[in-house]
Amino acid sequence: MNAVNSHHQDKATLLERLIFNNRPIVIALCMLVTLFLAFQATQVRPSTSFEKMIPLKHPFIQNMLAHINDLSNLGNTVRISVEAVNGDIFTKEYMDTLRQIHDEVFYIPGVDRSGLKSLWSPSVRWTEVTEEGFAGGEVIPQTYDGSAKALEKLRDNVLKSGQIGRLVANNFKSSIVDVPLLEVYPDPKDQSKLLKLDYRQFSHELEEKIRDKYQVQNPNVKIHITGFAKKVGDLIDGLVMVVGFFGICFVITLVLLLWFTKCMRSTIAVLSTTLVAVIWQLGLLHTIGFGLDPYSMLVPFLIFAIGISHGVQKINGIALQSSDAETPLLAARRTFRQLFLPGMIAILADAVGFITLLVIDIGVIRELAIGASIGVAVIVFTNLILLPVAISYIGISKRAVDRSKRDAVRDHPFWRLLSNFANSKVAPVSILIALAMFAGGMWQGHHLKIGDLDQGAPELRPDSRYNQDNDFIIRNYSTSSDVLVVMVESAAEGCSSYQTLNAIDALSWKLENTEGVQSAISLVTVSKQVIKGMNEGNLKWETLSRNKDVLNNSISRADGLYNSSCSLAPLLVFLNDHKAETLDRAVKAVQDFAKDHEKDDLKFKLAAGNAGIEAATNEVIKQSELTILILVYICVAVMCLITFRSFAATLCIVLPLILTSVLGNALMATLGIGVKVATLPVIALGVGIGVDYGIYIYTRLESFLRMGLSLQEAYYETLKSTGKAVLFTGLCLAIGVATWIFSAIKFQADMGLMLTFMLLWNMFGALWLLPALARFLINPEKVRTKKASILVH
Known part of the structure; x- marks a missing residue:
């Protein structure tokens, strides 16, 4: 021994x-x-942030960050819709509940209190034209006492506020509390210490302090909550x-x-x-x-x-x-x-x-x-x-x-049967089948789309509470939660010039006639309303004036629609959804318009708002998809080439992986799964994990060929020694990953489905296609004379 x-x-x-x-x-x-x-x-804890979910170096995001302080409530926000189950919002009971919710949200850590908005906010005002000029005030005045008279006055104020379809539902059965968030905020216990927003904790506080508390207190109220922070909180809960x-x-x-x-x-x-x-x-x-x-x-x-x-x-x-x-x-x-x-x-x-x-x-x-x-x-x-x-x-x-x-x-009848894949008569048939599958996969793969293909949060199931809440807001409000913001830059004090306002008006008209766009709001919207009001409400005057003094006066009431130096005027474009096609059409409309109308002192910059961020993310994914696949295959091929010192061996290992990638794209297109942040990694991971099978099989195949065996006999011995391990591993891992398909989180289910498919097909490709390729690419005599390497015992 x-x-x-x-x-x-x-x-x-x-x-x-x-x-x-x-x-x-x-x-x-x-x-x-x-x-x-x-x-x-x-000590590991769930952790994420708004910045980590967006492509910070993309021009759209760079433009947004450059003007972040001038864009109010267009970043990370949550919308809480308070629904009156019976009747409408104009009851003392409902308004008291709304006030309590507003106050409760105000004290939740992470809320940007200066931007919090609901009917109870002093900044939400009404305006009307009278014989004496403009009149206005808070929608809920200081004299409000919940009486029938006060409620009737409140109804009038809401009608005159311009908030119908925005803060108030079109059917008057619900209203919204708009909650902007801070990524970093002072510790309530120690103001000198800064805390990072914990999305899971924030989501739980919304559930406990708002939804659970007030729906129990008042059965006539139902709460609906949407927004990035709520979606991420639900994702983290589901991923537990x-x-x-x-x-x-x-x-x-x-x-x-x-x-x-x-x-x-x-x-x-x-x-x-x-x-x-x-x-x-x-x-x-x-x-x-x-x-x-x-x-x-x-x-x-x-x-x-x-x-x-x-x-x-x-x-x-x-x-x-x-x-x-x-x-x-x-x-x-x-x-x-x-x-x-x-x-x-x-x-x-x-x-x-x-x-x-x-x-x-x-x-x-x-x-x-x-x-x-x-x-x-x-x-x-x-x-x-x-x-x-x-x-x-x-x-x-x-x-x-x-x-x-x-x-x-x-003798193993099963392995003997599989060894026929290396047979000179079977191998050409396998190659033809693989070519047909490759062609079919490429054709179907052309239908693969970038980005989200569904409304709401595609990361969650369609019947999830978040998507049901989102559907409620879409159905009951004119302004959807999908907002694309075009930042119109001008010289200082130039946002009120006729040139700027007329260009914004023309862009608004173009966008409102673009498929998938609900409406657009900007400085022009307010200016036209004010000019009409200054002329006894005559509809003929609902247009832009060329008089600079009139224009300056008309925008004085457009709070939040231009910055302090009047050099930036955001155009808010409300979309039907954030599907890739909708975003592409809106972005292209803006870019085409900018190409024809931009000047040195007038720029149309994309994009802020959640839809702008989604559009930027889609562009990054689209640009990266092919690059990643090419890099993966180049690196895998180089490593195989260094290891086996053979182009033929490298092709035998890599070509089955390429077929799996093509078929994977075809499967995603067939199932309606878009390429996005959640699914793009799977494409690269499937290649990296799948190459294991080919490397282990070819290593043993080469060693038996060097012993003087024919290709089919060498493959039979390979299957006897390592084939069962490859087959078992592929099936075992696929069964384990397949459990993800039953997850409540849709993107995890999508990843589970794709990984299961890729693991099985990579395993099958290594067992079926590798020996068929070897029949045409490998010269057994050359392998036998090859100098023994450290790979062989």
């Missing part, structure tokens, strides 16, 4: 000797690191279910692993080391100052999946080696020597899929990329190093070893 060990020790690499000659130190170090990072992992899905995935994997390995010891070893990888990833995430946002909460799933993939390969290899190795240590060392480099290359390929996401200028995607890259890096230590070392102590059960011995010598 010593002679055998010595023989293998001579062939061992420096890394192998360093690890296996110091096994107690390796395990002790891993235990210490695990304890430290487990403590760090317990991820823990449950992780538990289900763990149990499924445990059962399938036990069935596959027939060994409890190795099953526990694989699961334990993979859980260690997840713990390390979460701990390191907190150590570098990151939290978990609605998108990166899915990363631990991916790390678990990748870890299981590599763990199964190691256990399968050790079981095969144990049939003729004298000790578990020798079997572990041989497997480490044989699989460490292909495993390392596969992990680097996984990492490439994540790292390429860094090119996207959106904070949540970049944090996902960083977090996932960290997770992939730790798998090198946990599943490629710690797992073989652990197995070298505990070994594989005799039952598993005996089964491996029997499998090594007996």
